[in-house]
Amino acid sequence: MAEDTGTKELVHEAKDKEVSVVESATKLFTGERKLFQDFDFRCFFLIGDRETLARRIDHRCAQMLLRGLLLEVANLLLDQKLALGTSPARAIGYRQAIDYLLRQDAQENDIDAFKAFFNDFTTASRNYAASQMKWYRKDKQFLWLKTQFDEASLQMLEQSVERVLHLSGDEYILERELPAQNQLRQENVQQGKKMKFHSLDAKLFLDLKLPELISDVDTCTAKLRNSGCDQSNIKG
Numbered sequence: 163m164a165e166d167t168g169t170k171e172l173v174h175e176a177k178d179k180e181v182s183v184v185e186s187a188t189k190l191f192t193g194e195r196k197l198f199q200d201f202d203f204r205c206f207f208l209i210g211d212r213e214t215l216a217r218r219i220d221h222r223c224a225q226m227l228l229r230g231l232l233l234e235v236a237n238l239l240l241d242q243k244l245a246l247g248t249s250p251a252r253a254i255g256y257r258q259a260i261d262y263l264l265r266q267d268a269q270e271n272d273i274d275a276f277k278a279f280f281n282d283f284t285t286a287s288r289n290y291a292a293s294q295m296k297w298y299r300k301d302k303q304f305l306w307l308k309t310q311f312d313e314a315s316l317q318m319l320e321q322s323v324e325r326v327l328h329l330s331g332d333e334y335i336l337e338r339e340l341p342a343q344n345q346l347r348q349e350n351v352q353q354g355k356k357m358k359f360h361s362l363d364a365k366l367f368l369d370l371k372l373p374e375l376i377s378d379v380d381t382c383t384a385k386l387r388n389s390g391c392d393q394s395n396i397k398g
Contacts (some may be wrong), residue, residue, distance in 0.1 A: 172284035202331055206323060207304040209295070209346060211312055214286050216360050223284045224366050226255060227375065235259040239391050243280040250387070254290055263383055264392055269379045275370060280370075282361060292354060299347045305338050306346045342373035 235256055244251055244260075251260060262279035269275070298304055307322055309315045329337060334355035337343075386392075 202334075203303070204305045204327055206326075206335060207298045207303075207306050208309050208311075208319065209231060209306050209350060210309050211355055212350065213360065215291065216357060216361065217293060217390060218365055220284045220286050220362055221288055223255075223280070224370055227280070227370060232259055232263065232375075232379055233254060233382060235281065236263055236386060239263070239386060254286045255283060258286060263379070263386055268383050268387070271376055273376065275369070276372065276379065277374055280366075281362065287362070288357070292357070295350055295354070299350060302338060305334075306343055 235244065239260070244256070246260070250256055258279055260281075262275065265275065298306075305326060307319055309319045326334065326337060
């Protein structure tokens with residue numbers, strides 16, 4: 163059979179490009195970041211009051227449940243599209259939902275079990291946010307900007323970002339080293355110490371319409387049990 167010279171050249175070209183990409187990635191992740199030395203990065207971390215943020219996270223978790231998170235997880239389990247030990251199954255929200263839906267000796271209309279699940283879900287979400295704040299407190303490349311995430315604060319935030327973007331490179335570095343930056347980080351630490359007293363707002367359970375939600379969950383749990391789906395047979 164005659165050799166297709168054009169195809170051969172394309173294959174070699176593709177391999178050369180692949181090697182080039184791998185070499186570039188290797189340099190990037192081994193500390194050789196010369197590729198970015200000519201760029202002027204302005205990095206921002208938006209920070210608000212820790213208690214206010216915790217309330218927003220709790221509310222977001224409740225919204226995820228109202229939009230069908232538990233039904234979504236149940237259907238994925240029934241369709242054998244979500245296996246334990248996989249990254250999706252370990253994700254915050256999915257992990258707690260799986261434990262709740264496949265709990266042993268599940269009883270109908272078990273409000274206490276639901277509240278325990280919701281507490282685990284919101285706690286894991288808040289802890290993840292706390293770990294992000296801890297990471298950004300250590301990274302001095304980021305300029306911290308305080309906000310309350312309301313309309314007035316966001317307008318002021320936009321003005322602050324616009325001002326920083328017009329600073330020279332040296333001025334931006336000085337801005338990051340201002341005492342106010344360290345003060346914001348210290349305030350964040352001190353607020354974090356008070357978070358152990360945080361409790362869920364009882365109004366959230368009213369917003370969740372527990373009787374209807376738990377009735378739907380009971381239906382999902384029964385389907386999973388009848389299908390023979392449990393923690394032992396959905397491992398990846």
